[in-house]
Amino acid sequence: MRTFAPLLAALCAAGCTQAFFQPHRMLVDTPERHGVAYRALDFKADDGTPLHAWFLPARGAAQASVLYLHGNAENISTHFANVAWMPAEGFNVLALDYRGYGASQGTPSLAGVQLDIDAAMRTLLARPEDEPKRVVLFGQSLGGALAIYYGAHGRYRASLSAVVADSAFSDYRSITREKLAGFFLTWPFQWLPWLTVDDDYSPIAAVGAISPIPLLLLHGDRDTVVPFHHSQKLFERAGAPKDLWIVPGAGHIQALQDDAVRRRLTGFLLRPGQGAPSTSEPPA
Secondary structure, eight states: OOOOOOHHHHHHHTGGGGGGGEEEEOOOOOGGGGGGOOEEEEEEOOOOOOOEEEEEEOOOOOOOOEEEEEESSOHHHHHHGGGGTTTGGTEEEEEOOOOTSTTOOSOOOOHHHHHHHHHHHHHHHHHHTTTTOOEEEETTTTTHHHHHHHHOOTTGGGGGGEEESSOOOOHHHHHHHHHHHSTTTTGTTTTTTHHHHTTTTHHHHHHSSTSSSEEEEEETTTTTOOOHHHHHHHHHHHHHSSSEEEEEOOTOOOGGGSHHHHHHHHHHSSSSSTOOOOOOOOOO
């Protein structure tokens, strides 16, 4: 979710949960241009919607597989750089374009995107070279909110070894209300989201049901798009095992630009016994 302009907030308040989705059809870049191997994959959701994704194979023996869910704007061609480092660390990555994004067909909706994640999980688990016991669901911004809901209720949640949400908001209505409150023209309409925004897929209502799958929440302390108190609220509501990393100096979906955070995430995802229940508190 790269922007939350006042127009977006106003659209949401007017009853348009669709405004959380800002897809682009045009592909502006490819992993190949950056020396990262990839294959295009096409498959269908259960309702027949044709979907498109990029598969970035691990270099050498794969240690785990990652299903990547990008933010609300554009498509995988502008988001893949956030995970392009992962194959070198031993991860297969499947980067999904939701329905209506890039080469995927259809119109995005919260219910439809959950079907898309189902289809991507099914495709990833069907690949013979992948280890189904180590599938990480990793989402950023809107993708983090989607990942939290899927980790709690998804058809293939039993195949997840971890859920990672970077810069996720805690609730569709709450983030809309905050954006309305932050702009003088829309400030008087803060009450509208409670009547008009679909919150059936609310992350904060779902996060407790992710347990016993390990949950990691990442957030920059300088995120002005989705303030880090959203991840703090999610952490408080989540069950064990859970971790919260507040990254100093990082803005929206910028935490993984730091090599040290990337190394720490790699260690977290590949540590022996990942998936066994334990509780972690937020770092001081």
